Amino acid sequence: MLYEFGEHQFEIKPLQKKIPDETRWIVFYQGELFAKQPRWEASSSIKDSKNALYVGHLNGHPYYVVELKQNDSHPQSIDMRDVLHQSESAFLMVSRAKQLLQWRKDTKFCGACGKKNTIIDWEYATHCYDCNVRNYPRISPCMIVLVIKGDQLLLAKNKNSKHNFYSTLAGFIEVGESAELAVKREVKEEVGLEVKNITYLNSQSWPFPNQLMLGFVAEYESGEIDIDKHELLDAKWFNTNNLPVMPPAYTIARWLIDQFVKLKEK
Ligand SMILES: [Zn+2]
The missing domain is CATH 3.90.79.20 (Nucleoside Triphosphate Pyrophosphohydrolase)
Known part of the structure; x- marks a missing residue:
């Protein structure tokens, strides 16, 4: 793709x-x-x-x-x-x-000793000369995944979102975890499904507050939708000719969806 x-x-x-x-x-x-x-x-x-x-x-x-x-x-x-x-x-x-x-x-102050950090002017860094710790801008890797089953795609409505749209599943990658493992875990946790053929497609920086969204597509393998009610209001399979209100253009969520729709329309 x-x-x-x-x-x-x-x-x-x-x-x-x-x-x-x-x-x-x-x-x-x-x-x-x-x-x-x-x-x-x-x-x-x-x-x-x-x-x-x-x-x-x-x-x-x-x-x-x-x-x-x-x-x-x-x-x-x-x-x-x-x-x-x-x-x-x-x-x-x-x-x-x-x-x-x-x-x-x-990073004004050192997180280890609490003393004032020095601003390094030849790269994006601050430095604590007391404990010799350097701080670089931090990003948090997240995975975002479009789960597909034949001609259908799985979209979910988030409980905490202000927006009234259905989107792909997403979550932070945990310590020690690969992005692919995070995809499997999040899909299982949020909608109770097993997925296979997890394929990385694209990424997007998302500054709310500092995510790097790693975009995947994954195929449904087994299970029935069983949503995590703490996270989601709803999740269901949609046909490409009957899609709900979705995230705006230029978001990686929408991009993943659009790629699949385009592929199915060919
Ligand atoms: Zn320090």
Whole structure:
């Protein structure tokens, strides 16, 4: 199967220490992305750039992220998921910016001894010189899987989701576990089914808060649907010509579903 995942037009040049004049800004305030809609980057210059972090280049422009202490000039907060609809490269920039900012905040102090960390300026790292521990931006691997059975696909409604849609199954990979084992375990735990022929297809960075989603397809092997009521409201088999409300475009969940639908329509 498959394919391409959007248009990756951004690049990360070696860490940019000096902020160039032509810099464009990604601005956060109290954890929210701020800009004048429909833009996702700030249009005015930033005075408080002391703690700015280089994010990458997009279409030739350097982008830096900063968290403002006061919100003077950027009156609107934007749902980061809305940026996802604008373009995948824009979302990648904002996603990366959010995670870098959060990492920098989370590693101000050493987690082992509690002393102040030093910011390393030649790579994305902070360092504790007392216990010689270096901290890099952290990502959490998750698996996301489309379970298929002949012409049908299994989709589930999550209990804690604000959205009223059916999606693929997903979960964090546990310590000591391979991604494939996590697929088997999660499918068994969430819907009570055994799966086989687990195949990796694609991945997506998902900054809520710092997941790397590893996308799989797996074939139904045995069992009856028996949902974990702590996690799910419902799960069922759907035919490709009778699909429910699903996650928005550009999410890896939707991408996995769309690939299967396209394959079946051929
Ligand atoms: Zn320490």
